[in-house]
Amino acid sequence: xKKIPLITLERYPDYCNYLLTLGEECERISSGAIAKALGxxxxxxRKDLAYTxxxxxxxxxxxxxxxxxxxxxxxxxxxxxxxxVIGVGKIGHALLSYERFEKYGITLVCGxxxxxDVLDENAAKPIYDAKKLNDVVKxxxxxxxxxxxxxxxxxxxxxxxxxxxxxxxxxxxxxxxxVPDGVIVRYMDLAANLAVxxxx
Amino acid sequence: xKKIPLITLERYPDYCNYLLTLGEECERISSGAIAKALGxxxxxxRKDLAYTxxxxxxxxxxxxxxxxxxxxxxxxxxxxxxxxVIGVGKIGHALLSYERFEKYGITLVCGxxxxxDVLDENAAKPIYDAKKLNDVVKxxxxxxxxxxxxxxxxxxxxxxxxxxxxxxxxxxxxxxxxVPDGVIVRYMDLAANLAVxxxx
Numbered sequence: 001x002k003k004i005p006l007i008t009l010e011r012y013p014d015y016c017n018y019l020l021t022l023g024e025e026c027e028r029i030s031s032g033a034i035a036k037a038l039g040x041x042x043x044x045x046r047k048d049l050a051y052t053x054x055x056x057x058x059x060x061x062x063x064x065x066x067x068x069x070x071x072x073x074x075x076x077x078x079x080x081x082x083x084x085v086i087g088v089g090k091i092g093h094a095l096l097s098y099e100r101f102e103k104y105g106i107t108l109v110c111g112x113x114x115x116x117d118v119l120d121e122n123a124a125k126p127i128y129d130a131k132k133l134n135d136v137v138k139x140x141x142x143x144x145x146x147x148x149x150x151x152x153x154x155x156x157x158x159x160x161x162x163x164x165x166x167x168x169x170x171x172x173x174x175x176x177x178x179v180p181d182g183v184i185v186r187y188m189d190l191a192a193n194l195a196v197x198x199x200x
Numbered sequence: 201x202k203k204i205p206l207i208t209l210e211r212y213p214d215y216c217n218y219l220l221t222l223g224e225e226c227e228r229i230s231s232g233a234i235a236k237a238l239g240x241x242x243x244x245x246r247k248d249l250a251y252t253x254x255x256x257x258x259x260x261x262x263x264x265x266x267x268x269x270x271x272x273x274x275x276x277x278x279x280x281x282x283x284x285v286i287g288v289g290k291i292g293h294a295l296l297s298y299e300r301f302e303k304y305g306i307t308l309v310c311g312x313x314x315x316x317d318v319l320d321e322n323a324a325k326p327i328y329d330a331k332k333l334n335d336v337v338k339x340x341x342x343x344x345x346x347x348x349x350x351x352x353x354x355x356x357x358x359x360x361x362x363x364x365x366x367x368x369x370x371x372x373x374x375x376x377x378x379v380p381d382g383v384i385v386r387y388m389d390l391a392a393n394l395a396v397x398x399x400x
Binding site: 006009010012013014017018021037038074075076077081083089090091093094095097098100101103104105106143144146168169170174175176184186187188189190191192193194195196197198199200 | 206209210212213214217218221237238274275276277281283289290291293294295297298300301303304305306343344346368369370374375376384386387388389390391392393394395396397398399400
């Protein structure tokens, strides 16, 4: 499969969500209709979808169910992956009970923190001592880490995650993280997003 | 001022954050150094920064403090804005005590919910009955709304927000929202972000 540009990949959940809202009464859909609904250009939509296995037919468009399947396949929704949250403050805690990860095949299995007051190894979503990171990564086969710690310790926590073997990191701390080749960091800066919105 | 492309605006908080980490010992910085630190192309950085009032000097680069000021000016950090969260579940609750909005001049002043059990008009960050949306928007001069309600009612809540006069909406519900011209919606799909990371 061709390497899909990140910017394209980022639109795949939107396509999926939209196609799912259409329901079974919609059997086929054109790139033009998708483009209009999502406020995108039709050429862009056609290019984006050309990276999937689903081929649209002239004048008939894409089979909706096939297209959803193709998008979900690229997003690896049917491959189960475990994730852990490092830093169980309010945001970390909210994420642990956030149910929307499951539709992408991702389970946030546990949290880790260095504050003894929040640890609870017997909870439905256990919270372990941050010192046990290596053991937790092995035990649950953690592939994704979510950093929810304060900025000042984000790089240290990131280094520990990388050392534990996890190669995909989502961080809520707005600190530019240094990682070795092969490790990918994605930034989720809530405040910056609101600021950008306010400046539009 | 020229209209700044959204994709450029989205990088401004990253530039700001990076420049702030450098501290006072760094008086001037080149576009090349910024590009290298953030893993971006130098031409891109130079184009991005050309939208600000700060002019870099050949071989000397940008004055760091001036550049931070120019970026913050575009992001309107020094213009105070009030925001409200609609839907005070776990994510909404976490946002209400999230302190990082302040550095962009944004205060999340209150929440609104339709569940009587979570209402508390006397809290430091009061939580009002969702029926009072219009009054709350007037009382606090709310310019930004953050939607944290379940998907199925996101459009209804969005319509009410638009009717109340708010024109900038950040939504955590992964539902494609229809809004009239002049209203801007920004999507914050936490699960999709983790899924995209897992597919990279």
